[in-house]
Amino acid sequence: MKCQTIKFKKQPKIVGSYSIVGPKEGEGNFKDYFDYIMKNDFFGEKTFEKAERKMVENAIIGAIAKAKLEVKDVNLLVAGDLLNQIISSSYAARAFDFPYLGVYGACSTMAESMAVGAIIVDGGYYDNVVCCTTSHFSTAERQYRFPLEFGNQRPPVSQWTVTGAGACVLSLKGEGPKVTMATFGKVVDWGIVDVNNMGAAMAPSAMETMLAHFENTSTTPDDYDLIVTGDLGKLGSEILIDLMEEKGIKLGLNYGDCGQMYYRRDQKTLCGGSGCGCSATVFNSYIINKLKKGELKKVLFMPTGALLSTTATQQGESVPGVCHAIVIEG
């Protein structure tokens, strides 16, 4: 097997990070860690899509401010999101006087953007790179599923798209947790055709990337304080645990999934949170906080993405998944 894992020599630091979430997310399990909780999902805009764009703008501004940098110090934005043509990211990028590199990895985008950003900073190509992603329940729901007004019943395996944006600044200067490794994942498709069951569709890609990462780096789950997937949810994370056990690797109490942990049980999100914003807001609030405090020392962050589109589904395609992993050390 070719080595998929990149080890960073200079180890770019996360010098600033910011998370902004909707009101439902602001009542969930990570409520004490977010930088900003919106009062409603419109965020002062006329449409949910414009609100999502504004969330991205604010996350970028927030991360730059927390890095004690100015907009003029930033060399590049690496960002993407779930909306068609990643408009939340692209239209947000319009507001800033720095170049923009659009990426797409569905809900794996936070790790993808950070892996790309870390390569660019580690290699000395640019000094300060902002990495960002977002999702919004109301924009995702009406683009991927049904009109909100339709009020469809949600199947038990479904998840709740997080309304939230997360951003961080990578740099060699300044202080913060270090990005030490990155493992880009392969696209894996085990033939799942139930578009409500994203956890089952994405779990195999998480397994593939995790196996590659452990093999490439000669590590085991015990080498990490926290191994965290993005939005496999309750069912998907159980499937991952099973799949890994079949491969002889036992994921213990140091394994968790952002989606599974995101909401309180009485918030009725069924299998938990999902969307790019799910792992992005947990990473850029709770996880960064714990790394800075020294309560976490080495984290394997590996959000997964379901690479479907409504067109692909309508043409009878199954749902491929991808999982990109990064290692962050305090």
Add this chain to the structure above:
Amino acid sequence: MKCQTIKFKKQPKIVGSYSIVGPKEGEGNFKDYFDYIMKNDFFGEKTFEKAERKMVENAIIGAIAKAKLEVKDVNLLVAGDLLNQIISSSYAARAFDFPYLGVYGACSTMAESMAVGAIIVDGGYYDNVVCCTTSHFSTAERQYRFPLEFGNQRPPVSQWTVTGAGACVLSLKGEGPKVTMATFGKVVDWGIVDVNNMGAAMAPSAMETMLAHFENTSTTPDDYDLIVTGDLGKLGSEILIDLMEEKGIKLGLNYGDCGQMYYRRDQKTLCGGSGCGCSATVFNSYIINKLKKGELKKVLFMPTGALLSTTATQQGESVPGVCHAIVIEG
């Protein structure tokens, strides 16, 4: 102004490239340079979207073969396309046993993927990276505009989405033209709201990136054998020439636009070709060919992308553009 231009120390080489186009494109001005001309737009598949995915697969396989490499030698695919959730690229990636990094820059994607690929190879992070993009007239038309059966009249400023995919392999080993520089562009929006007039919407971003590139590198148009934009088309390239002249820089006979040059006059494409596949297939056939033969020595390749979506347009948004540039030397 911060330096936007990256200069590659090791100068990754384009060791293999491949272009595949539809029958209309195969009758255009570059017909003698393409690797494969399809007999029809379905390419043996049941839908245009599946045909587009298959074009990507073939372009990737073709580029790897022409690089005299095997699939097992490839470390990463960097790809994106115009379809929602870049499904042509993601579903094609499913067929290959190497990691996948999805990118989105609309019709600037060939340069974006190559800039990212060149950074990864130049920095020594991976050995062999495939960069790819695609577009298909029939998938783009029905996603962005009208059902094909509707047979709408096309306004004079409109362009014709190229059915074609282009791919290349970047590596430090082997022989081929070198990627020596890359300039990531900013998102520029001058308020164009006519979604048929992509040339006008994208020309300002080409100007911004071109000005940044010339300033960052202390070069002038005379330093390049060929300066080529992606799909500004007849009108957009005229606008770019005007805009540059206003800034005191005269673009001469060494400037051209892939879209403007793509089709014969009697092929009725109005302002010319467009789509990710436009610049991708010209670059990976004609331009690479001329570089290899020594007929071109230094090329500034700068495709532009219009970062709109139908949702953004329906919500009254204007059309932002982005332009990424790379320099290739024979």
